[in-house]
Amino acid sequence: MTALPPSPRTTIRRKPDRGHYDATSIHAIVDAAFVCQIAFNSAGSVHCLPTACWRDGDHLYIHGANNSRLINALLGGECSVCITHVDGLVLARSAFHHSMNFRSVVIYGQFAAVDHADDKARAMASFLEHVSPGRNAHVRPASPAELAGTRILRLALHEAAAKIRNWGVEDSAEDMSIPVWAGVVPLGRQAGVPVAETGCADFPLPSLPAALQKEALP
């Protein structure tokens, strides 16, 4: 993905210093996500639904069952996809200046189907690689029937923008002497102790994605 100039839809007008339009920033936020939220219109109404997602190259991928309403609606029109990570609570001396640190991406476009069996198999392998690197070598791959029952869609990451806040408190000068703790409480995702299925406790533990490890906090 080459960084493209922002479109009228992706140009961040409120607090534009938080906007990022380069592929590196956008990809990193997408890669840290297990789910995205998709806005689309269907049956006379706007909808916002969550679904699992992963990235391969310049595209965001999702999957669903063949007869899924979400999948069919997305193939019929434009959508907007949002991914949000909350990274910290920004606690100020004044109520008004409280904030949050976060990373978000918003993408516009229309999903296209990935229908060739080889492409589907490759996409599903990259999904599993996203969830647990190296795991494809150890599990039973999807059968032709399982692949045939699954629809895979992808959305180009060309009309997309990231928004990032990752700094401290911005209190007004006149509030600086208020005697209260002010600062940032970092938030991160944490993987807990894996819970093995019966009979699996002696096998090597699964690997976890790098994005998850990066968020572990002191």
Place this chain on the structure above:
Amino acid sequence: MTALPPSPRTTIRRKPDRGHYDATSIHAIVDAAFVCQIAFNSAGSVHCLPTACWRDGDHLYIHGANNSRLINALLGGECSVCITHVDGLVLARSAFHHSMNFRSVVIYGQFAAVDHADDKARAMASFLEHVSPGRNAHVRPASPAELAGTRILRLALHEAAAKIRNWGVEDSAEDMSIPVWAGVVPLGRQAGVPVAETGCADFPLPSLPAALQKEALP
């Protein structure tokens, strides 16, 4: 909030055993969120944008600047709001049966403005209470000018549904002997070591919301 029967829009048809329509389930998922994603139509396009949120009684609240495009668009039409928490990676013996544990809520309706100064002050106090219980007593409250520059909207939690998956692996019988670790890797949010602003290190640390503490994992 009384539990209402699901509407045509909120009825979960795919894997209906994951659907919950009671206020307790819906409120708990909303209360664990710092941000929501909002789908709406504006300027001929569908949008999905993240924003901070909190609950008070039967309503989801958001806020923004007076001249915010998001706020103005939401006052002009219906929307759909989605909150998603990813609680675990469900790692199966077959690629196809991998899954995620999650809690999500989808809400439909139209936001209404909370414009009376007393109501706005009360709403902003409940927002801060959501982020750090008890903090209102220690910070400078919003001034009349700060409140006047802020718009607060609320959305009834009446047309809403929750979807929850919180169990183990569902492999097929014929895959049970595949020699690979299978099980659930729990995911939770973790608060890291608070980073104090200059001069604040000796004040008592802020309290954190119960939802955040519940997600701490072994």
